[in-house]
Amino acid sequence: MVSKMIQPRLTQLFRFVRCSYADGVAELAYAFDDGEELVERIRFPHAPAIPAGHAAAFDAALKLLHLIAGVSYYKAGVPPKIEVASGPLDDATAELLDQLYLHGLAEFAYRNGLDLRGRITFPRGAAAQPPAPAAGLPKRTLVPIGGGKDSLVAVEAIKSIGGEATAVWVGNSALIAACAERTGLPTLNIQRELAPGLFELNRLGAWNGHIPVTAVNSAILAVAAILYGYDSIAFANERSASAATLEYEGQQVNHQWSKGYAFEQLLGNWLHTHVASDLDYCSLLRPYSELAITRAFAKLMPYFDAFSSCNRNFKLLGPKPADRWCGQCPKCHFVFLALAPFLPKPRLLSIFGRNLLDDENQASGFDALLEYQDHKPFECVGEGAEARAAMYALSQRPEWQEDALIERFRSEILPQLDASQLALEPWLEPSAEHHVPTRLQPALATIG
């Protein structure tokens, strides 16, 4: 309960009050103006003592987690001033946060009619510390699991090179837990409890919207890597995640910004210099498009009855889909379309329990994926051009031609497209751009 009633949208100052860690629980405290503290808690199960000699690395990772997780609270008021109680930040840290808050909240700003440019300035001025030394971390990998296809492709790639890995997830989703179990890897489930005061602020009319949640999960896993002893964190963020959802008044708005390559490099470099030079943060799927990943996932049949990419499963509050796939949202639309070229049709329909491409009511949802009369949805979906390539491929296959939305594509949309831009094959080629450490690079060759 935020006893001192605050009108979140009228606040002038956002404060990073303190962060602490004891007995497996990190406490992250924030406040607006002179209001009550908002305290988020992260629980690390069966946490060992902080390893001898790793206290500085742990403190640096915890401090970054505090600064990054603040984005959920800062957004409630977006006041003009930010204060960090422990003092100003060095330039690299302030830059990382300025970028994350500006770009990671770009969708939030766009949808709320706000302009955050020039508003977000983390206090800087602290002298840069000497680069962090190596911590001698064990050669094993934390592989975050999101319940969807991407992380399962990453898991199988690491397994295929005999890499030692743990499947890790944040939050208490039973669906993610089932996928993690299915990998056969050791598992680690970290709990995250948002400050209850945030929900009260939401009721009081706080600004609300999308936050860069992958950055928060990444910072939690950096703390976990030092605590439990892992030298690498391998996310499953695809190449397409770097593409903007839309451009608005000269600013790119990307729903998936903290899944993109720019953030991966910023955070990876920051962890090397500020936490431990041997802690690697990367995305194993960075060279691959969504279509290359769905092609790889189509070979992983043991996961078909466990996974779901539908984000409605992952809400903290409110109802969840009865059968893993709501069948209505952009993620359901996109994953159905992107898997279709690589799976026998009956197999695909059995995963989703229905045929989304034979349902006229879903036309506008698929149109948005194709960027036809609409922009790409604010969701984790592939590029418009790859959705068009998948749709075109289906339109050439006899088994799909009579489905309502494929028929509509052929008669209404296809004549307006440049046929030379519709091939599927170029999307299956990996790009050379990635930040994957040498030790894990052999896994890249196993995808595709």
Ligand SMILES: CC(=O)N[C@H]1[C@@H](OP(=O)(O)OP(=O)(O)OC[C@H]2O[C@@H](n3ccc(=O)[nH]c3=O)[C@H](O)[C@@H]2O)O[C@H](CO)[C@@H](O)[C@@H]1O[C@H](C)C(=O)N[C@@H](C)C(=O)N[C@@H](CCC(=O)O)C(=O)O
């Ligand atoms: C599950 C989901 O999509 N949630 C988004 C949704 O939240 P909603 O209000 O419908 O329900 P809850 O998830 O229960 O959240 C309740 C309120 O809590 C606040 N909040 C939640 C998590 C958090 O980390 N920080 C928070 O501040 C917020 O006030 C919620 O209203 O709509 C919200 C508003 O637009 C979104 O912020 C919720 O998104 C979650 C943070 C979330 O986990 N979303 C992922 C499924 C997601 O979007 N993943 C992206 C990753 C992109 C990235 O750059 O990280 C993706 O896969 O593309």
Ligand SMILES: Nc1ncnc2c1ncn2[C@@H]1O[C@H](COP(=O)(O)OP(=O)(O)OP(=O)(O)O)[C@@H](O)[C@H]1O
């Ligand atoms: N609750 C979570 N805990 C830890 N990592 C997560 C969590 N949710 C998502 N991630 C990770 O964030 C990254 C992006 O999530 P995303 O939803 O795109 O992947 P996914 O669930 O594996 O696949 P899909 O695209 O099919 O949903 C992935 O590496 C995923 O493992």
